[in-house]
Amino acid sequence: xxxxxxxxxxxxxxxxxxxxxxxxxxxxxxxxxxxxxxxxxxxxxxxxxxxxxxxxxxxxxxxxxxxxxxxxxxxxxxxxxxxxxxxxxxxxxxxxxxxxxxxxxxxxxxxxxxxxxxxxxxxxxxxxxxxxxxxxxxxxxxxxxxxxxxxxxxxxxxxxxxxxxxxxxxxxxxxxxxxxxxxxxxxxxxxxxxxxxxxxxxxxxxxxxxxxxxxxxxxxxxxxxxxxxxxxxxxxxxxxxxxxxxxxxxxxxxxxxxxxxxxxxxxxxxxxxxxxxxxxxxxxxxxxxxxxxxxxxxxxxxxxxxxxxxxxxxxxxxxx
Amino acid sequence: xxxxxxxxxxxxxxxxxxxxxxxxxxxxxxxxxxxxxxxxxxxxxxxxxxxxxxxxxxxxxxxxxxxxxxxxxxxxxxxxxxxxxxxxxxxxxxxxxxxxxxxxxxxxxxxxxxxxxxxxxxxxxxxxxxxxxxxxxxxxxxxxxxxxxxxxxxxxxxxxxxxxxxxxxxxxxxxxxxxxxxxxxxxxxxxxxxxxxxxxxxxxxxxxxxxxxxxxxxxxxxxxxxxxxxxxxxxxxxxxxxxxxxxxxxxxxxxxxxxxxxxxxxxxxxxxxxxxxxxxxxxxxxxxxxxxxxxxxxxxxxxxxxxxxxxxxxxxxxxxxxxxxxxxx
Numbered sequence: 001x002x003x004x005x006x007x008x009x010x011x012x013x014x015x016x017x018x019x020x021x022x023x024x025x026x027x028x029x030x031x032x033x034x035x036x037x038x039x040x041x042x043x044x045x046x047x048x049x050x051x052x053x054x055x056x057x058x059x060x061x062x063x064x065x066x067x068x069x070x071x072x073x074x075x076x077x078x079x080x081x082x083x084x085x086x087x088x089x090x091x092x093x094x095x096x097x098x099x100x101x102x103x104x105x106x107x108x109x110x111x112x113x114x115x116x117x118x119x120x121x122x123x124x125x126x127x128x129x130x131x132x133x134x135x136x137x138x139x140x141x142x143x144x145x146x147x148x149x150x151x152x153x154x155x156x157x158x159x160x161x162x163x164x165x166x167x168x169x170x171x172x173x174x175x176x177x178x179x180x181x182x183x184x185x186x187x188x189x190x191x192x193x194x195x196x197x198x199x200x201x202x203x204x205x206x207x208x209x210x211x212x213x214x215x216x217x218x219x220x221x222x223x224x225x226x227x228x229x230x231x232x233x234x235x236x237x238x239x240x241x242x243x244x245x246x247x248x249x250x251x252x253x254x255x256x257x258x259x260x261x262x263x264x265x266x267x268x269x270x271x272x273x274x275x276x277x278x279x280x281x282x283x284x285x286x287x288x289x290x291x292x293x294x295x296x297x298x299x300x301x302x303x304x305x306x307x308x309x310x311x312x313x314x315x316x317x318x319x320x
Numbered sequence: 321x322x323x324x325x326x327x328x329x330x331x332x333x334x335x336x337x338x339x340x341x342x343x344x345x346x347x348x349x350x351x352x353x354x355x356x357x358x359x360x361x362x363x364x365x366x367x368x369x370x371x372x373x374x375x376x377x378x379x380x381x382x383x384x385x386x387x388x389x390x391x392x393x394x395x396x397x398x399x400x401x402x403x404x405x406x407x408x409x410x411x412x413x414x415x416x417x418x419x420x421x422x423x424x425x426x427x428x429x430x431x432x433x434x435x436x437x438x439x440x441x442x443x444x445x446x447x448x449x450x451x452x453x454x455x456x457x458x459x460x461x462x463x464x465x466x467x468x469x470x471x472x473x474x475x476x477x478x479x480x481x482x483x484x485x486x487x488x489x490x491x492x493x494x495x496x497x498x499x500x501x502x503x504x505x506x507x508x509x510x511x512x513x514x515x516x517x518x519x520x521x522x523x524x525x526x527x528x529x530x531x532x533x534x535x536x537x538x539x540x541x542x543x544x545x546x547x548x549x550x551x552x553x554x555x556x557x558x559x560x561x562x563x564x565x566x567x568x569x570x571x572x573x574x575x576x577x578x579x580x581x582x583x584x585x586x587x588x589x590x591x592x593x594x595x596x597x598x599x600x601x602x603x604x605x606x607x608x609x610x611x612x613x614x615x616x617x618x619x620x621x622x623x624x625x626x627x628x629x630x631x632x633x634x635x636x637x638x639x640x641x642x643x644x645x646x647x648x649x
Binding site: 049196254 | 365366480481482510511512513514515516518519537538539540541543544545567568577578579581582583584585586588589591592593594595598599
């Protein structure tokens, strides 16, 4: 196996709140001690509920937020250390980001062709004909008609707008795309079309994805491996089948259980009570302890160790 | 089923909105029955007309830009559509209550939750401020909000999304409604909180003997929660069914396509099935069957003749003549 293109080691992100000094200064521990890697042509699914820190991880990965501590290496370069700026600049073209809401990601007054070509225009080095040819090529790739070039975002449906955003993300031939809830705002029938498009593009161009989503079923359909976040930490990471078929962490099990199923009778489920802890003053010990059905005394005191439970399958729990 | 069993009947409802100087049909020829203590699920994608149908029951559309082109909504021997506004106002919020997707935008940020729950009781039951406050605490207990006595004095921003939705439910059940309409009540919530809210609704439905209309885009939620399901597409009900038959053997190609397009959490799928194309512009619905441009089973008549609902059995109806014909063949 070749070296991973993404290596994240013990990364944390702390956001200061109410200013950084004085009596009211507090800090939000959005991400704590997260480690994972992504190989070439692989999709790592990152699931978790609101506030679990999954979007913050995605944003740190493309340099939108600097990490507070820990190391992020992209394509072998450290974007978190002393040479962060230079290294980020060197890898920037190989990274892209697709957000949830294509409406907000597109300038309503910019024609679709210009929106897609914007990365080319910023980078420079394309003459008129090359630029036009590349726009048409990109529209073909994402399954939009070439007539879209002179039209405006409002003339398209949500699914088509997300295709425009994806075309723009592909313009500079990236190696890694962070998709943050990229299909969450779409209706089921549109969602399936965009998911398939992402998979086709991956096969065609050897892309890697960090696929961040709260929908566990969508994540299963796109991912090679899946990481589960809870209250700022990764609680379990595994190849997708292992994660869904034999989850180890009590939170992963509860999460999978909580999803209503279309087929089959509703099974009586042990429902999680309560809600995730505040990250302004996160609990010592396991962050899931306050809701865990299996909680023991040490869970509230000691942070759980990361244990290997199978090939590429790890979980952070005292009871495994 | 005898008509007298139904607490609410929507008959041949067609609702239009004014847009750019012309009338656009958002809901067309919808028939739905809700039996006493039953839970009816309405499922569909954005723009299918599911929320418009529900809002029409409560007369919650802006009157100047909305018109009810046809139909009746029968509730306890009366037609809600012809009721004078004051009479409808007495029913709305008291006998028929509603909760929405986003509890934050439904709650007033500058009033305590006790004041907001109390408002319903003051208006509909004429309670004084102290009694209303006392009743509000009881209601917060009923929706399993811990420490209700203290929480009643808090403002909405202090509560999590799940807690806010519990407050909305407390307001909705304050007058012991006969019917609760829940429009995407858990869509904005995390899945573990969704499970808690659905469970709460299930318990309250039993405790209070309510009938429920649950509107959702989530087939899983609909499947687990409801007794009877109507699938809407482009303003019409395309299929309805009592029980789980709809999921086992859908009788409309749209339902079929929708079910196949949902990724399965319990198996590794290589590739999702898709429904080609996108939903039609409501201002220009296709001739014939509204689904025909996207339908893999369309035959020439589908393009020409707008199909009516076809009854297949006591439990099932479909708006797809070819499938109905195949079933009876």
